[in-house]
Amino acid sequence: PGPDGGWDNCHDDPHRAGCSSVHRLCGASSASPYLLRLIDLGSAIDTYSLQHLYGREGPSAEQLTLEYAPPEALFGRYWEGSRAMKPRMWTYDMWSVGVVWLELLLGTPHVFQLSPHTRSLLDAKLRLSERSEGDRQLVYLLRGMMEWCISPPQVPSNRRSRRELMSWSCTEASLMRMIKERDPTGLGMDHPLGLRLLQRLLHWEPSFRPTAAQALNHAYFTRDWKASHDSEKKSGAAGAGASSRGYQCTTAFGELGWC
Secondary structure, eight states: OOTTOHHHHHHHOTTSTTTTTEEEOSOOSTTOOOOOEEEOOOOOOOHHHIIIIIOTTOOOGGGSOGGGOOHHHHHGGGSTTGGGTOOOHHHHHHHHHHHHHHHHHHTSSOTTOOOHHHHHHHHHHHTGGGSOHHHHHHHHHHHHHHHTTOOOTTSOOSHHHHHHHOOSOOSHHHHHHHHHHHOTTSOOOSOHHHHHHHHHHTOSSGGGSOOHHHHHTBHHHHSOOHHHHHHHHHHTOOSTTOOOTTOOOOSOTTSTTBO
């Protein structure tokens, strides 16, 4: 985030000049040569539109930009107990920030896209040809999120049942490896602390996502992890399963240095 506060300032005062169209996300210091500007036209969803335009269940899949909509917006009508959550609008924004970050890492706007083979299996097993196009896209998107270990709370807690539904590994090392494999540059995420923040931004449960101010307090931004990471590289310990030891999460969520 830029020296002007970036997305944090815009969340504090959404009517600040420029906040509705331009968010300054990168360029943490004036000496940094890198700057990213995100043009955000918004979802045009407010209290009035929810009450008078979309109905009780909110926008349909056809009315949303699926790639940036959080789970509660996409699947809330199918999710028991979602009405009691009452997520705030900033949680939607922070999910979108996480999606944009993943897009930058993978070099594609289709971060939850499935392989043709997986889509064919889903079509056959779930008889998706009998469903509407909107329903099919939601099923594909849900499965794409689950491949990144973003799953609804209804996923079975029983270890055996969970393996049948999600047979892949969701360890930190596995996710670091997957990002590196899908990154066209082959670089991947530079440190597990970054992955931890990304996972919180893309958490299924809105209340687990940090605000903009809390995200800026994360250890990925506030701790000097680069020195220890460079020493790990020299010793050959870094890579897809780079260690985050020494960065134990003892700081309270949202406080300076949390992880």
